[in-house]
Structures are given as structure tokens and as C-alpha cells.
Amino acid sequence: MLYERYSSVMYPVCVRYLGREEARDVLQDGFLTVFDKIGTFKGEGSFEGWMRKIFVNASLMHLRKADALRYTEDITESPELGGVMEHGVMEQIGTKEILDLVAQLPSGLRSVFNLFVLDGYSHAEVGAILGITEQSSRSQASRARSLLQEKIKKLYNGKH
Numbered sequence: 001m002l003y004e005r006y007s008s009v010m011y012p013v014c015v016r017y018l019g020r021e022e023a024r025d026v027l028q029d030g031f032l033t034v035f036d037k038i039g040t041f042k043g044e045g046s047f048e049g050w051m052r053k054i055f056v057n058a059s060l061m062h063l064r065k066a067d068a069l070r071y072t073e074d075i076t077e078s079p080e081l082g083g084v085m086e087h088g089v090m091e092q093i094g095t096k097e098i099l100d101l102v103a104q105l106p107s108g109l110r111s112v113f114n115l116f117v118l119d120g121y122s123h124a125e126v127g128a129i130l131g132i133t134e135q136s137s138r139s140q141a142s143r144a145r146s147l148l149q150e151k152i153k154k155l156y157n158g159k160h
């Protein structure tokens with residue numbers, strides 16, 4: 001019953017960090033961890049939030065095993081990509097399109113972006129989770145944002 005109720009909620013969490021095929025495997029691993037650790041849930045916060053952390057960690061563990069989180073790039077300044085916001089693109093692009101673009105990011109950048117922007121962790125927390133410096137987390141989040149802006153700009157220009 002637990003699997004049926006939460007698989008449709010946790011699968012998209014895994015997909016944000018991994019591709020669809022890998023997410024299916026990690027979904028199974030995540031539920032094994034949930035069943036194994038269910039006795040540690042203390043009722044503080046929501047059960048779904050507790051589970052979400054398990055699935056994020058399972059996804060990140062999968063990426064670590066594949067050595068996919070090694071991509072780090074220190075960036076001192078983010079390049080300006082004027083024009084993305086000027087044309088009202090954000091009003092025309094949907095959530096699914098944005099998530100599809102996030103999925104195209106290299107796994108290291110995608111992980112930082114997901115943890116910082118979508119899951120709300122601080123850069124210090126992202127650094128601790130991924131084993132990188134806080135500055136590296138900031139740099140990678142900036143780089144991910146810049147790449148997404150480029151992709152959005154190309155998508156917008158392709159439609160007009």
C-alpha cells in the first residue's frame with residue numbers, strides 16, 4: 001500500500017536527479033530504504049517530506065557510485081544573457097518544459113540546481129551533501145542557471 005500511494009510522488013523526485021530509466025531502479029532502492037528505516041521516522045514533519053529526503057539521498061548515492069558528481073567548475077562571474085526575460089519568455093514556458101531543460105543539464109550541475117533551487121537547501125548544505133565547497137555549490141548553481149537561460153533563449157528563439 002505504501003508503494004502504491006507514494007511511488008507516483010517519489011518517482012518524479014528521482015527523475016529530477018537521474019534519467020527515467022535510472023530513476024526506476026533508484027525508486028525501488030529508495031522504497032527498500034524506507035521499509036528498512038520506517039522505525040526511525042519520529043513524526044516530526046511530514047512523512048512525505050521524510051521519504052523525499054530518502055529518495056533524494058538514494059538518487060545522489062546512485063550518482064556518486066557512477067562518479068557523476070565530479071563535474072565541478074568554479075565560476076567567478078555569471079555571463080549576462082540579456083534578452084531572456086525581456087521578451088516575456090517566462091510567461092510562455094511551462095513547468096514541464098523547464099523541468100525537461102533541467103534534466104538536460106550535466107548531472108553535477110543538475111544535482112546542485114535541484115538541491116538548491118527546487119529542494120531549498122542552502123549552499124552550505126548542498127556542499128555538505130555533495131562533498132564540495134560552499135563556493136563550488138554557488139558556482140555550479142550559477143552555471144546551471146546560465147545554461148538554463150541559454151536553453152530557454154534558444155527554445156524561445158526557435159518558436160519565433
